[in-house]
Amino acid sequence: YGTEEEYFEQSWTSHESQSYDFYVYMSDEDWNSEDEFWIYNVYLYETSGAGGPGDDDEYFDWIYDYVWDDDDDGYNDTIGWDYDPDTTCECNISVTLVVDIFDNATGDWVNYTSHNYTIYHDDDDYWWHDWSPEYNGTFDFYVELYDEDDNLEDEVEYLGVELHTRSNDDGDDDEWFYDWDYYVDPSDTITIGYDPDTECECYVNITVYVDVYDNVTGDWVDWTYDEHTIYNGEGDWFE
Structure with a gap:
């Protein structure tokens, strides 16, 4: 709440060894575009195919x-x-x-x-x-x-x-990325973290999309998204 930080993250794994651009944008629960940022020229390596753990429960x-x-x-x-x-x-x-x-x-x-x-x-x-x-x-x-x-x-x-529906209606409040960051680990995966805030002193459902582009050609490659619930300026970190 207030100045506390929120941090969320999403991950995307490359199937080819090449450089990518990532377009991250946020929409509110009424599908209004609220904020965006770009991450350019991130090189990811092809998945090794070594396999993961067995089929545990x-x-x-x-x-x-x-x-x-x-x-x-x-x-x-x-x-x-x-x-x-x-x-x-x-x-x-x-x-x-x-x-x-x-x-x-x-x-x-x-x-x-x-x-x-x-x-x-x-x-x-x-x-x-x-x-x-x-x-x-x-x-x-x-x-x-x-x-x-x-x-x-x-x-x-x-x-x-x-x-029942909630009786209070706070209208179309603004949402934005208070902070964001990313890291590459392992070499084929980028993880993008972010802290979205809203001016509404209420719970707001948001959707954050990540579009992936080829850094050389500019062609669209893939996309991913995640849904979150945020409250005013509370500190979160999603990834």
């Missing part, structure tokens, strides 16, 4: 859900989860948490969120995520844990959760 050591009234208008408007994903491998493993959200009355898919983490064996981790709807309704939540090969490893369901 990943699982939720624990996961808890909470429902609350964030805007104090008498109606629950937010659901949140905290959780600790573990692995049987005594190594660093990249896992992805995916939450698919469906309308309980119609069965229609409503939204999803996705978050990437690096875990080590049974270390005690604490991750948190929450979600609020854009309309009043009853929703079903399917929380799934995937390993770095996109294998479904664990899942939990939360069905029939009644939620």
Whole structure:
């Protein structure tokens, strides 16, 4: 909050040995373009193909859900989860948490969120995520844990959760990159970290995109993205 720093990171791995340019831009939850920056002439090496660890098991050591009234208008408007994903491998493993959200009355898919983490064996981790709807309704939540090969490893369901929209509307506030940095390690992967802030004294969902360009030809090569929830000037660091 205030002047505290936030830092988030995204990673992208090259499949060829060459130099790349990276265009990083941020949009708010209404898809308004808010801020951007370029990283030029980063040389990455081709993936060695040496392979990674075996197919170990990943699982939720624990996961808890909470429902609350964030805007104090008498109606629950937010659901949140905290959780600790573990692995049987005594190594660093990249896992992805995916939450698919469906309308309980119609069965229609409503939204999803996705978050990437690096875990080590049974270390005690604490991750948190929450979600609020854009309309009043009853929703079903399917929380799934995937390993770095996109294998479904664990899942939990939360069905029939009644939620209302938040009554406060802060309009189209500005979001920006307070700080950003990057590093290359191993030689085929760049990791871009950033601290996005918002002028709104509220939780704001943002999407950060990374476009990759060939540094020599200027041709578009690939892209990646990640979604985050930020609050005012709170310190975060995403990557």
